[in-house]
Amino acid sequence: MPYVQGVSEKVCRFLNRAGVKTYYSRSKKLRDILSHPKDPQPKDHGPCVYSIPCSCGEQYIGQTKRPLQVRLNEHKKATENKKIEKSALAEHACKEGHEPIWDDSKSLVQVPHKGTRHIREALEIRTNENTTINRMDGKKISRMWNSLSYHGKS
Missing domain, CATH: 3.40.1440 (GIY-YIG endonuclease)
Incomplete structure (x- = not known):
């Protein structure tokens, strides 16, 4: 959970009594939001x-x-x-x-x-x-998957 001074300690004590371990994560910084060192790959670039x-x-x-x-x-x-x-x-x-x-x-x-x-x-x-x-229908998979249509979804 995100760390909020004064609040997180109380929540942590309460959860610890209930046997739940808590871990803190840092909140996003402006650098995380704005910094993208790699350009996004075009859709047809990879597998x-x-x-x-x-x-x-x-x-x-x-x-x-x-x-x-x-x-x-x-x-x-x-x-x-x-x-x-x-x-x-x-x-x-x-x-x-x-x-x-x-x-x-x-x-x-x-x-x-x-x-x-x-x-x-x-x-x-x-x-x-x-x-x-x-020539082939691709990998052999169970016919139970036939009812699923993935066409047009990612």
Whole structure:
């Protein structure tokens, strides 16, 4: 609890009699509020689950631990070079003659933890009606999660 001279001591004694340990925290200082030494990272900078729409109305959903632009460039290169084994999106574009809409690609949600990111990818694939480009449904998770829709939430 925050320390307030004259009050905190009385509260501490009362709580100690009840068997509750108390710890004090310092209040925020002006420096804490104003000082931000690092610039905030853009939404597509780090690990995320992302979507890439196609001209046919379907979309590809994937996950990456790297900046989204790096992963998008890999998908683009695989599509341009017709390396269908490298990307399900490249396979779809080459076999069907469709064009991914790169400019509408977006990060759906930032998820730093690998395991959680794989689960979130699987849930996004399951809950999105227009996701048929993916080769797999993502990580195998219980069907009881089907009723949960995370689409559009962070």
